[in-house]
Amino acid sequence: MESMAGKTAVVTGAASGIGRALVDECIAEGMNVVLADVEDQALDAVMASLAAVSSRVMAVRVNVADPQQVESLATQAVERFGNIHLLFNNAGVGAGTTIWDSTLEDWTWVMGVNLWGVIHGIRSFVPRMLAHGEPGYIVNTASIAGLTRSHHSASYGVTKHAVVALSEQLAAELERVGSNLRAAVLCPSWVNTRINESGRNRPAGLANTTPPPEPSSEMLKRWEDMQAVVAAATPASEIARFTFDGLRAGKFFLLPHPESFEWVRARFRAIENDF
Ligand SMILES: NC(=O)c1ccc[n+]([C@@H]2O[C@H](COP(=O)([O-])OP(=O)(O)OC[C@H]3O[C@@H](n4cnc5c(N)ncnc54)[C@H](O)[C@@H]3O)[C@@H](O)[C@H]2O)c1
Structure with a gap:
């Protein structure tokens, strides 16, 4: 995409963290933005802060885990602004511990938002974006946890690996049909956001019916360390700027933390050794 001014972006998870920062970048680029969040x-608070550009923004309350709500988001976005050019499938949550101690509700919630949310976004928006034929980008937020072994939450790592795979598949399919659309996958390491407070948005229907087993002291220590790491991590604004630079350069993998490459290399080394 050469110029983004006057084009339209949709951002899921737009009310906080990386999504909120992506909204600011879109506005700085002169785009219209549809802010989707649960x-x-x-x-409401984000929309109030954007009063100066109110004609270029629209908020839609959406649970991305629900295909009907995502489809309705697409309808409303097109009705308001016409063709959609940039889709950020960014909403995500973290919960649970090991594979066996994470509850079925933990798994269902995390898979619903992090994986199904991205699938629903692609299924509702890509056909509309293909139909208008103009250049565009679909950017899925995975994580460096999608390229490495996850040490924190099993379901989180599994969904992020799936989002990387989905994004690679999407890029290949878009190329194969000769479209003007491209795909990218954002894989940051730690970012200073509210990701550790994901539980604030957990639906009542997916609350744990039986309490999960007490986490091990090792797991508790990891959680504590994680709070400190996130508080001191990269500002979301830097990640958003990096993302836009990557899109302008036509990149697929958006990897804002070069220091995390050692973790990726370690995984590939293990694969290589076993070959
Ligand atoms: N913060 C990090 O260290 C980090 C690192 C790598 C990847 N990520 C990924 O970045 C993305 C954004 O997370 P963040 O770190 O900005 O966290 P955040 O909690 O600050 O923001 C996430 C946003 O998603 C929204 N959301 C949650 N469930 C939703 C649902 N069902 N439907 C619609 N919106 C929903 C939340 O309300 C929130 O506004 C996530 O996919 C996350 O996995 C974060």
């Missing part, structure tokens, strides 16, 4: 009050 958290009403946070969405």
Whole structure:
């Protein structure tokens, strides 16, 4: 995409963290932006802060795990702004511990938002974006946890690996049909956001029916360390700027933390050794 001014972006998870920062970048580029998020009050607060550009923004309350709500998001976005050019499938949550101690509700919630949310986004938006034929980008937020072994939450790592695979598949399919659309996958390491407070948006229907087993002291220590690491991590604004630079350069893998490459290399080394 050469110029983004006057084009339209949709950002899921737009009310906080990386999504919120992506919204600011879109506005700075002169784009219209549809802000989608499940958290009403946070969405209202963001919209209030964007009063100066109110004609270029629209908020839609959406649970990305629900295909009908994502389809309705697409309909509303097109009705308001016409063709969609940039889709950020960014909403995500983290929960649970090991594979066996994570509850079925943990698995269902995390898979619903992090994986199904991205699938629903692609299924509802890509056909509309292909139909208008103009250049565009679909950017899925995975994580460096999608390229490495996850040490924290099993379901989180599994969904992020799946989002990387989905994005690679999407890029190949878009190329194969000769479209003007491209795909990219954002794989950051730690970013200073509210990811550790994901539970604030957990639906009541997916609350744990039986309490999960007490986490091990090692797991608790990891959680504590993680709070400190996230608080001191890269500002989301830097990740958003990096993302736009990557899109302008036509990149697929958006990897804002070069220091994390050693973890990726370690995984590939293990694969290579076993070959
Ligand atoms: N923060 C990090 O260290 C980090 C690192 C790598 C990847 N990520 C990924 O970045 C993305 C954004 O997370 P963040 O770190 O900005 O966290 P965040 O909690 O600050 O923001 C996530 C946003 O997603 C929204 N959301 C949650 N469930 C939703 C649902 N069902 N439907 C619609 N919106 C929903 C939340 O309300 C929130 O506004 C996630 O996919 C996350 O996995 C984060």
